[in-house]
Amino acid sequence: MKKITTFLVLLGCVSFYSLSVSQQVFAADTIKIGVAGAHSGDLASYGLPTVKAAELVVKEVNAKGGILGRQVELLPEDDVCKPEVATNTATKLVSQKVDAVIGHICSGATKAALGIYKASDLVVVSPSATNPALTQSGDYPNFFRTIASDDAQAKREVDFVLDVLKVRKIAVIHDKGDYGKGLAEFARDFLIQDPRADVVLFEGVTPGAVDYSAIVQKIRRNKAEAVIFGGYHPEASKIITQMRKKRIKIPFVSDDGVKDDTFIKVAGKYAEGVYATGPMDTSKNPLTISATEAHKKSYGKAPGAFFLNAYAAAQVLLNAIEKAGSTEIEALTKALRSEYMETPLGSIRFDERGDAIGVGFSMFQVRNGAYVEVK
């Protein structure tokens, strides 16, 4: 009797052993995706939603049988949003033989880690790193992102002024603040690079000044055909009011800091016709609604920062792997650049530099006291 029990126990052990072996064999055959970002520390709230988004997408994909007949496995790795930690994070993911990476979250950490991924031929898709140089420098052909870069807003303004309004002489005004001046400098640089444009004025005004008529007269003097303003609505409403009172009727194009209902309330009738860029509205996209619902069902609360960008990043990455038929970098980059994918952010693919086409800012115009998207 005792012998039989021992035998049974042994059998059980063996069968357990064989089970775990088969699981290991199975695991070796998964597609491993690293998810790097701040998962602890001050900025964890920026990084954790990305893990959740990736989990949701992967759960859905695995439920349908995985990609290329293989299950997808996530390897979350913390970088605390610190460049010096991010290099370790990247090294660890590379040594775990991941096939691609979603992340990192912060621009500084992303930049530090990218060199390591590049040396190992790994594709990286970030949901939130907005530093313009990451894509524009051309240093990282393996890098893609599903968020607009910091200068995308300025680019949108400049493209709109040159392509839609079709004017040449442009006055760029800002409020000397970090946000406004930064945007105005991007806009100026884009305009200088474009042979069609002529920057006739680039100046900062003093926020809170009692009167802006001198700068308004200067805009007229320089025969500007449009004004691009970088800054917030209190200055914008004063400047547009004085421009219109001084009978200057040229278009006024501004940014997200002006795309605010307070601007329309304060500037009143003078706000009519003012253009301002703002993030594309994706809240009505059915995929956004379903992704948010899935998050609520799985985690019991509304998703956090960059959730939709991360959701889109996971989707485009897995889709590209499927379309490419492998995780080899050449094929994968090609697929990311050519295959459109329906995501909560809209239908997107990537341009040569790695920025998502179809993600970013729309132009809005004040019409009858409300901002309306300009198609």
Add this chain to the structure above:
Amino acid sequence: MEYFLELFFSGLTRGSIYALIALGYTMVYGIIGLINFAHGEIYMIGAFTALIVASVLTVLGFNQLAILLCAGFAAVVYSSAYGYTVEKIAYKPLRNAPRLSPLISAIGMSIFLQNYVLLAQTSDFMPFPALIPEFEFMEPYAHIVGSSELVIFLVTTLVMVLLTLLIKFSSIGKAMRATAQDKKMAMLLGIDVNKIISITFVIGSALAAIGGLLIASHIGQINFYIGFIAGIKAFTAAVLGGIGSIPGAVLGSFILGWTESFATGYISSDYEDVFAFSILVLILIFKPAGLLGRDKTKKV
């Protein structure tokens, strides 16, 4: 030439705006030697009062002139009451204290009033209705001088003339001058110094309220913080022209306005404040009492 004229009038508008506020600073300083930092806040309260009254009357359907006059009257009364009260609470108990104490008290009053309006009203920017209509005869010149700018300029000039007349020729003016020269002696001669100081604060606050109404109507927006920046600039203008002198405050304001306007027009608005304060430093180096200020040489 036309550009020069445009900038000239821009500077004139700015100067007139500063002058309406600077007159209050300079009057108070002239009488009791106190820099009333809460003056900018009185200006802001005047603008808020005008906004509230004007909004109510607009809803009730009054015509524009009636609204302008009623809002102006309410703003003047309300601001004067504030000016009077501020003096009684914050400055009068400190009249014989060292000079630093009333200065600190004034800064405290300024912060208090700002935060009071912030809490009682709103932290948001509010639209201010254009109470001054667009005159038709101004239309050909609208690109150079707007109607509200013309009104601000005229009112500033009128106020300056009336004030000078009041101080030079009326009995109150005479009492004011006596108080300014020697408080103790004036008291001995039967002048009610407390009353004269109160009157000074009331007149200064009334001017600030008129300024608040006109300027807010010109700019088209207000919030609780407008008094601070306008107050600092007007104070600079008053010092430039010689604090304590009424024509000096107006002259200083115009010089400041023109400096800013021409610096913006011919050089760059990035350096507007740099030029404005460089002028201040230069003038104070050569004329420490300001352009029209009297040097106070102490008699031994």
